[in-house]
Amino acid sequence: MVKKRTSIVKSRVIVSDDNKHRYLLERIWNDDKPKATVIMLNPSYADEIKGDNTSTKIINHLVDVEIELDEEVKIRVGGIKIVNIFSYIETESKELKKEDYTLLYDKITDIELKNAIKSSEIIIIAWGKEDKKIYRNRKNEIRNILKKYYSNKVYYFINDDNTPSSHPSIMKNNSKLAKYDFNINSI
Template sequence: MRRLIAEMPNTYIRSLADISEDGRYRYELSRTWDDALPSIAFILLNPSTADAYTDDRTVEHCVAYARRWGYGTVSMYNLYAYRTTYPKELEAQGFPIGPQNDEILKSVAASGIRIIVAWGNNAPAERINAVMAIIGRPVECLGINKNGSPKHPSRLSYNLQPQAWPY
């Protein structure tokens, strides 16, 4: 795995992306703007093109929520580490979790960091159950879809507060 760390003047003091050597998997993406403030984690469905140098819409939304809630770092993880801008491609690829993804999720859960789940409607129940077993503690979300899944942040209002996700 290669770790990319970028200095992004005027935006973040640190930007990190843990991406597999072949570029197919992204295990972690984080943005830091204030080291004196606590950190928060989001668990989403799958990563797209964002890396240590480039944000996408989802990253921008997660950063905005974290800033508004008083955090200085936001880290993003995923149910599936396979990088694609098309979530339906996950199924075509056999729902590739990524060789290191579950170990990284275990580490996040063990850290005690506040976790917001936000993978939207398209996650298979088996994977949700596996990840919730890894986390092993209550999590929060930005809202709940009609099917009970946690809402994805990209199309939600910025003034939301986290709520318990009743897994």
């Protein structure tokens, strides 16, 4: 027996006029299911048509994973909103250190980050473990907002041994989501 299946994935981006900043990358495959916001460090080249290694890996993972909100409630998401603490597009995150810090994000970055967070049932911190001072201050700023207003819906990726996943692009296929511990600043 052969089955024919079709699907439509809605895709949307919000970028700056000069295409140097990407504020939002959104993929919706099921309007009726909850949405997740994934907060990463900075965007790469993914857009409304192209995927990059990290966004594709996250989407593929979240399509399959059942997220345990509590002991009684498990959900599958129907889409993601990828936002970044720095909206400056750079395929090599280590190159961000060479840029003027004030150019790495702007007020639209924060507006779209907040909009995505407010409109999602879960928030996943996936900005990696890099802890340079340039990143630490911005991560702490976002962490404080999440802790104050959204702490009950913040998660992060963990490996089989319950250690934090370094970065979504290199996470294992069997990575899980765990409630974010705001007392640990290594992620």
